[in-house]
Amino acid sequence: MPSVERDEKREHRIETEIIVDTDNDKEERAMGWYYYLDDTLNVPFMAKWKKKSRKSSEIEEKQVEVIGMAPDDECLKDMYLEVVYPEGNDEDVFSVKLSELEAIDADSETQEAIADWHYWLARGYKF
Template sequence: MASVERDETREQRIETEIVVDAEDKEDRAMGWYYYLDDTLEFPFMGKWKKKSRKTSAIEEKAVEVLGMAPEDDCLKDMYVEVAYIGGKEDDIHSAKLSEIEAIDVDDETQEAIADWLYWLGRGYKF
């Protein structure tokens, strides 16, 4: 069941720009991958909100979002590579884009992330 109301503008963009020629799951995943890779303005600051494995409480970490994770990692969900603020330079992690709250990003980046969250909220699958 969709937890987000249908938005015709987003539906149109998804259908005509993101998954336009997709014939299968992999095509849809790659449509999303390239849309996000082309539209998100990297790097940007964000908060990584994820559940703690030990307590199941939501942990927030300040991160710099560096770019999309490799294509092969994004066949089931969209992942970005992040670095903790103040962390070691080579300490890079993959995070689900849906767990990132973008901070002070341009309108296109905000809209692309909102498109992805809409897709998930509507219950759509690759």
């Protein structure tokens, strides 16, 4: 059962802008999401990375700078973004799941795209 109520405006955007013409093909849906996010997220922006600790069940929060989408071939099962710790350098870039990120200072277009992805997951939708 979905953990959020149906949002008709968001459903319409997903159907007409993101997964349009995908014919229920998993890879096409993944690429629809990938290109929507790649076109819509205005990077760089700061975010909180929330992940479960391996040693305990506590949620760890770390601040990261989002610098772009991970390569498209890494996003066939989930959406990943490339991030770096503040004051990091090019060798410190790593990928994290978009579902584990919360934007801190992103513009409204970026926040809406992230919310679209979180909504998609909360509704239980899959590629």
